[in-house]
Amino acid sequence: MRAKATRGKPILSARGIVNRFGAQQVHDHIDLDIADGEIIGIAGGSGSGKSVLLRTLAGLHRPNSGAVTIDGKPVDSLDAAQKASLFGVLFQQGALFSSLSVANNIMLPMREHTKLPADVQEHVAAMKLALVGMPADSGIKLPSELSGGMVKRAALARALALDPRILFLDEPTSDLDSLTASGIDSLIVQLNASLGLTVIIVSHDLTTLFSVCHRVAVLADRKITVDTLPALRRSEQPWIHEFLHGPRAEAALAARKM
Numbered sequence: 001m002r003a004k005a006t007r008g009k010p011i012l013s014a015r016g017i018v019n020r021f022g023a024q025q026v027h028d029h030i031d032l033d034i035a036d037g038e039i040i041g042i043a044g045g046s047g048s049g050k051s052v053l054l055r056t057l058a059g060l061h062r063p064n065s066g067a068v069t070i071d072g073k074p075v076d077s078l079d080a081a082q083k084a085s086l087f088g089v090l091f092q093q094g095a096l097f098s099s100l101s102v103a104n105n106i107m108l109p110m111r112e113h114t115k116l117p118a119d120v121q122e123h124v125a126a127m128k129l130a131l132v133g134m135p136a137d138s139g140i141k142l143p144s145e146l147s148g149g150m151v152k153r154a155a156l157a158r159a160l161a162l163d164p165r166i167l168f169l170d171e172p173t174s175d176l177d178s179l180t181a182s183g184i185d186s187l188i189v190q191l192n193a194s195l196g197l198t199v200i201i202v203s204h205d206l207t208t209l210f211s212v213c214h215r216v217a218v219l220a221d222r223k224i225t226v227d228t229l230p231a232l233r234r235s236e237q238p239w240i241h242e243f244l245h246g247p248r249a250e251a252a253l254a255a256r257k258m
Contacts, residue, residue, distance in 0.1 A: 011036040016066035028222035039199040044219030088159030094151040096143040103139030128157040149180035206252035
């Protein structure tokens with residue numbers, strides 16, 4: 001299932017990122033380059049700022065200092081419509097609007113950022129549902145009528161609504177059983193391979209990190225370490241070593257080798 005390694009040019013770069021919340025500093029001048037077509041994971045302990053970094057990269061949070069660029073252009077210089085066309089975001093727990101049908105959730109970005117006729121929006125929504133492996137009749141359902149895995153797929157379909165270049169996925173397999181989570185992992189690899197999408201995944205799921213990601217960026221002690229998982233397993237940084245050599249990591253590694 002694992003994605004093939006990529007050697008694309010950087011599409012997204014962060015330099016000197018500092019994020020503080022009051023007296024608490026979560027990121028201390030961190031740098032990150034993400035290659036075009038890469039699947040990269042972001043991992044770290046509780047409070048390490050994983051989701052904050054994802055939102056910073058997506059232009060949803062402005063850092064205290066430092067800059068993020070896409071193709072060399074500052075993300076802060078993009079307007080909402082430009083960001084929407086470049087970035088698709090799957091938030092934790094899906095964040096679908098409970099009062100809207102699944103299809104209307106997917107059409108929401110189109111209504112906000114395009115002038116597509118209603119029938120075209122409906123057609124696109126149906127295509128996106130098919131792309132993420134959802135039945136045709138799921139579009140008329142409310143989010144409350146979906147299983148946890150289907151909520152994640154529907155949220156992913158919404159993230160794909162405007163054909164973005166980069167997908168940001170915040171804990172895409174959280175709260176899912178292992179079989180359903182494996183299906184989401186396979187879907188991420190499939191989308192990366194078939195559409196050439198760059199994918200940035202915040203995850204504590206070691207199976208996802210081992211089976212899907214080309215590289216992983218680990219946040220620890222307000223710094224970032226970025227490498228392949230085999231290289232990171234050789235790290236002597238205490239948190240990284242413990243994270244990648246514990247029982248869950250060994251189980252995830254063994255499963256990937258099966």
